[in-house]
Amino acid sequence: MSGTSADGVDAALVQTDGEASITVIGGLTVPYEEDLRHRLLEASQHDMPTSDMLRLEKELTQVHADAVAQLIKQHPAEGKRAEVVGFHGHTIRHIPDECLTCQIGNPWQLAHSTGLKVVSDFRRNDIAGGGQGAPLAAMFHRALFDTYDKPLVVLNLGGVANVTWLGEDGALIAGDTGPGCGLLDEWAQEMADLPHDSDGILAGAGRVNEPLVAEALSAPFFARPLPKAADRYDFDHVDVSTLTVEDGAATLCAVTVRAVAGAVARLPKKPKTLWVTGGGVKHPVIMSMLAEHFAEVHRVEDRKLSSETLEAECFAWLAVRRMRQLPITVPETTGCSEPLSGGAITL
Ligand SMILES: Nc1ncnc2c1ncn2[C@@H]1O[C@H](COP(=O)(O)OP(=O)(O)OP(=O)(O)O)[C@@H](O)[C@H]1O
Ligand SMILES: CC(=O)N[C@H]1[C@@H]2OC[C@@H](O2)[C@@H](O)[C@@H]1O[C@H](C)C(=O)O
Structure with missing residues (x-):
């Protein structure tokens, strides 16, 4: 999995039936070199000449191959038995x-x-079938959190933020809520020459500008009910350029958190617990702002899951579902018209 933050490839070795049986054997992250990261972010925002795009795709794929090789080397016995690779690739639009x-x-x-079968192109069958093409993690979240006290919400804070609401009796609703850490990353890069607001050092010293939060959240996307999905760059209208670097960072955190709270408030029942995953769990300001809106907030680590490799585990699980012809999306997760399988198999 290469997420929208373009920080690297997350890989996980998983033994699973694509249903309730999920055993994570190991996981790792291979960070992108600065030049590759820069070109990925560039390609995600602007049209790129085809030959440059093909070179980028080739290099990106090589990093994924290296990640698989490293993972198998770390776990030789289980790695030898690997049957299929779930390959999300990198979203550029x-x-x-x-x-x-x-x-x-x-x-x-x-x-x-x-030397393994690969399942890729997970999103286009859903889109062709009337869905938003994302998020795809919802059914995996349901499988992972099946025995937990409901209703609950799983929140992924990556470049974009997405939620899965799980009700009693297997009910689920999912969607993207708005920006995750993506806007904050850009702000930290532009204003402080930092790759991201590490440990909330900028936001922790700032104050939230309420009028700018309200303005940011007045965009039509935030009024739409779930399921819905967004591009990483759909929130470029959020403008904190009049603020100091610290206040801008705090305000961007508030935009992320209020968008999550607003989306969850419109769901059928208030969650008892918010389980948070993705790189945003490491941002103390975002986490403490979440605690103002939700009674119980936990990192997924509190249940021995990994916020770093959960999405990679998800695509391993989805690959197995594809091999078994099981659906990966349903109308409540992406808005598709019927439960759909997804992913192309390369033998
Ligand atoms: N120590 C830290 N302090 C604050 N924020 C952090 C820290 N470590 C990671 N992050 C944030 O987490 C982000 C990466 O999160 P993650 O890897 O979950 O995103 P992604 O999977 O690329 O995105 P998406 O889920 O949208 O595809 C970083 O860009 C940064 O904003
Ligand atoms: C189009 C796309 O790549 N969307 C990502 C992005 O990153 C988070 C959020 O937006 C989510 O909808 C999705 O990723 C996860 C893995 C998903 O499909 O569930």
């Missing part, structure tokens, strides 16, 4: 309202490098 999405990554190259 997501425009569900036009039925468009694009994840780059060459499954043939990965299949040759690893």
